[in-house]
Amino acid sequence: MSGTDRGALADILLGQVGRDPDGSRRWAEADPYLLRHAVQHAVEGGRLDELLADPEFLVYADPATLIPALPGASGPDALIAATVYRSALEDLPSALPEQRRQYLAISGSRVGARTLARRLSRPFGSPALALEPLFSTGSEIKPAVRAVFDDGDFRVYAVVVARTGGRQVVVTTGTDREGYDTIIRFRDLRTGEPTLPPITITGDREQPGRVSRYQGVIAVSEVDGAAAVVLRSEDGLVVRSVATGEIVREHPTGEGYCLATGVLAGRAVAAVNEEPGILVRDVDTGAPVGPAIPTPSEHVCSLEIGEIGDHPVLVYATRSGRYGDEDPGGTCQVIDLHGGARIGPVHRSSPRSGTAVARLGLHKGRPVVVVGPQHVHTDNKGRRYHPDVEIRDVFTGEERFPAWSQYEGVRALAVTLMDGHAVVVAGNGRGVVTVRDLSGGGEPYELLSVGIARGSVHDLGIARADGRVLILAACDDGKLRVADLSPSDSGPATPSPGHQIGVESIALARVGGHPVVLSGGHLGDLYRRDARTGTRTALLRHGDLRVTDIAVTTVAQHPVAVTGSPRAGVRLHDLASGQPLADYRTPGDDKEWVYSVDVLPMDGRPVIVGAGHGGLVWMWDLLGGECLLRWKVPDGDAHRTVWRALLVDGAPVLAGVQAEYGPSTGHIALYDLASRTRRDVTIKAFEGYSSTQCLAVHEHRGVPLVAFADFEGTLAVWDARTGTLVSRVVNDADTERPQTALACGEVDGRAVCVVGTQAGHLGVHDMLTGERIAGTVLPGGWIRCVDIDDDGLVAVGYGQEVAVLDMGGAVGGGGA
Template sequence: MVDEQLTDPEFLVNTDPGEVVALLDKASTPAARVAAEVYRASAYFHQQASPGTRRQLLTVDAVSCGARELATQVASVPVEGQPGEEWAVEWATGSRIEPRLLRSVRRPASMLDPVAAVAVDGRPHVVTHTSQAVRMSDLVAGEQAGETITSENDEAFEGVAAVVVDNRPHAVTHDSRTVRMWDLTTGEQVGQPITSENDEVFRAVAAVVVDNRPHAVTHDSRTVRMWDLTTGEQAGQPITSGDDEAFEGVAAVVVDNRPHAVTHDSRRVRVWDLTAGEQAGATITTSDEVTAVAAVLINDRPHAVTGDTRGAVRIWDLTTGEQAGEPMTGHNGDEVAAVAAVEADGRLVIVSVGCLTWTKGGFIPGVMRVWDPAATWLAGERLTGHGADVWAAATAVADGRPVVLSGGRDREVRIRDMDTGLPVGPPLDTRTHVHAVATTTVNGHLHAVVGTGFPHVLVWNLATGREMDGPQGHVGPVCGAATTVVNGRTVAITGDAEEATVSVWDLAKEELVGWLPTASWGTSAPLAAATVSGRPCAVIGMGPNVQLWDLATLQQTGQNLTGHTGKVWAVTTAVIGGRPYAATGDDDGMVLVWDLTAMEQVGNPLTSDSHDVTPLLLTEMDGRPHAVIGGSTGKVQVWDPVSGEQSVREWRFPRPVGAMAFGQDGRLVVGFGRDIAVLSRR
């Protein structure tokens, strides 16, 4: 019955997500397990999504997983009160898809780090805390278990650990000066509180059972200590860091009946024998900064679980110092704030929590993810996306085939066949973040112009693979790039995000044409190229204004175009009905469309709910310009500035939309999170 429900696309789209999620772990047939894998990919969005939005999310996730047949079936599911979809997903990469991910839950904004995990009756539970309360939740049922623990004084809870004592789950909490233990079944404090006896404050706590007695393991900046929670007395030997690196986190595990502490600083993970007070096992040195640590026994061998600043969760063998298996990367490049691990019913379960992220619209809560490290890939072959968020995209034709270029936070530009999504050659190594990509043809060879965060402009001859430097002199990340022809010379126009300096660079001669004498607004200079009244021009955002610059004379044409209430972050241009138009978006979420020949606004201002309009395009519909808007909400919207209404039903992606581009045939390239998708109109 369960397998039949999970393989019914109408059930997946129209049924309450809570009912669906409760069935996912019960899938047994290959088809049902694939459907469960697809549903889990965006499960934390499904709860708040309408059936129509859920249909879109499931379609994208199914394509990303390689489950093409399921994607086709889901896209065709009727939804009451809504028409069929107007976009079709041709392909999508699946870097965000993790077969080891069991479920995702949006963390409450009040939830603090860290978290703890504990097994109760063979079922994994997570213990979380706010400043004033501690709660335990059953990870299988998805509901609270036991009693809520509340702070009884002015001291807020600053950390939590968990331990099983006499077959009952207990929480161990700390504030700056005191460690306490609580029975999670009754909500009552038990044992003796531990009080700091010196000027150092408790920075973290772990818990472990030694000789059937619960113990807390704490650290201040330089020392790790173990405490008997029954007597409140210190036990074992204190451990000192031994160098200038302060302890930043601690976990605990019992190895051969001896308690051990696992600590981390920014780049090291070490294990210590708390009885002898000395290091045991290998020192693990990491390439990425460690932000959280947990400890667990796997086949009777001690292992550390770490989270890092790049969003990866890793398992390390503490005996050999080697990484065990591949990293779990479902946090999509966002920093991991906390990790916990527990063995429940013979299966290792890991919990990781993403950091709160700030946008102009406020804090976006991180996501708490639950992992089964032993799970394997079930669906079809998937396309690999980027290693971090995509911030720039462009299209071109190379050797007669359409291609997509994309880049972002993983410091490379990838080139893909637009028809298949398959890579075309190796990635271009930019050595720093990619903020802008543009393409053009020089002497018959396709070139890519890349704005980076060094701040450098890099230029590649994609036919020969030769890399060339662009203009030197930008003082901030180069966030704007475009190409055009000026007096027979193919040029690149680039603008930076520090002093809003804009350069014009001859791509054939590899020399500077000049700098536009822009007045610095101390902000970014998003830009695009256009031909206005037969003259090549650059359209540039300067603070709240939009300016048109003649690239032959390197002088501004006309007056500033005004109307924005915030700083202009995005500029795009297109020729519609033989006339050049521009669309501009600001950090208040306002989008304006301009007739560049008349130098006047078209229609009414459009307002996006993303607050940070960065990817922005123009397209022609019914002979008029329409704005295509993306942003942090994951939506792609098409707006008519004359009517002020959406002209195509919006499409929702499971990650923020950071880049967009149109192909020559009108297909839409969307960069969302670490992934890329190509959509076509039905």
């Protein structure tokens, strides 16, 4: 069929879709065949851009056929649409159309496509979204992700790519949903389709979740001229054919967890750590090739076989076996596999580095070792030591670049070539993959940083297809993600940056009558943004570790904010200028334990109530700075860092959560701060405690209310005066648990709760009845903090991002 004929066929098929008075097609009424195949006909007829620029088509089209067509976008609007669609890639395939509308609207806001987001939020002839996104930052958008393979596994631990039968096959290991069994999967890299049925290795039912050595240790090799994967089992090495999945070799070995494969003297070999050191074994026979390589420590944590010139070498890293402040740092060595001699000096890691990954690289023709510690160390004062990635010359040990801090550790590391440049690819504990260029002089500048996963990246694989560099990330949420790290023309993405590590606290306020949103980050950064556009208007700071809570009020008609920090105490900020106004001191050296702050009126003056670790409570005169109270509540050590202050019959009262760590039954205790006594009212029976954001208070028509959202999906509200239950609702869907953030407010005379979950779901409930008023979902998961104002704006901190949504007409009327 000619191009003209294909175009005519596309015209006929698209002509079958009715149109609204504004000219937009009514895809909601389209035939299922068209929803699935219209994009294929549009590609053949040269009409793809037209479809991608239609927001309703994005909502109703079948993702299975639309996703593969996205690279064909060329026009400006189509490129924007493709970027937005790709940013929500993993959520769309299993979603219903109205859920897709929500995903796409918030994704449009995240990438800066405000016009598209608005059109999605307000479809012609239909109600607007109950929670319309006004803006969102987009630090963690994933436009580079090209495919998400989700088999419903619990975790994916390791990934490799092998060639067989003229195609690239991706092999992964992971665990089933119950955490017992190991599953090995084989799939075609290009299509994602399985090439073999999955292989299940039965685990230890007596120890669910126990990590088998199969799960995290896999490498590619060759046996009998065919591609094979080598896995480290409980008893030794198991070699499986990539083509058939069958075991072709088994070799017993000693205890150990590390594995690397390579070629030595024309033979496929595997390096394994086992007593008395590291052995290199022939993959075909299992026999040792040469003597054991002694190690300075039995704690080998990384192995790699590479080449320096014509010499095969082994790169290995060890950890000290000591932890935290007692850890002097591990070592890394490079061994010539021809003679067993060490090449260059012993490379020592920095103190507190713990387990590390070491890889061989190249800088200006000279070999280097790249060492990345895996974990973040937190000392007993809450200081976080983010590990440094170090690059050393193999022969001299000198630093080839200044070390750089890798936030959330280096869980996976690879060195490869991209556009002819040597690059380091690192995956961290927050699912972010960072690419740094090693080719230039000076500091290895960051080429790319993309959020790949929701959680940790356990392993990285590198593949090349169609001239592009692909990264395969094995993730702890049970998914394998494929991202394109090559320069891409996937479309304009101009996201507003969020917080570098994560959002800890959030609050809505007004400056000059205009709504603003304040967000506190993990590094003490405090941003003020326009609540409707997201434009950053000021950077405020409070210390260098976590802005744990924010309270807003007015002083002489000037808006101010009070912030708390675990290390920097309590500070007052002027919201108009962004300048700090005062720091509040305590008689003791305990300001570092401030976790929550509230402002209450007492005798006509504003008072700050702060609470922290171990039940320690303070009160300050906001205007004068005087510390009015320093008190440790009874049974303070049983309290979690979950506090809120309110007025009960005009008296200042502090509500606190008492519960054991971990899922357990607990209760809310109330303390009268004026008399320093515990009130008789105790609010009981919630399941599991949550973190600092799941307790909220609100006064509705003179009645003080306390609300709590627990791990198990229960949202309950009580009268703080009597402890009487006002409402209770149980959100029992998996996506509605655990609940991780809560705020209460008054909108159009109606008392409402906004609750967020670890899965990114956001729900609005009537406080008095429990009725669910509205809901949406934020791609990116884990809502950490929320706030609401009396105009119906909802501020959300999720991951590193900040968003504001408008309830519009969702909240109407009022409770009795």
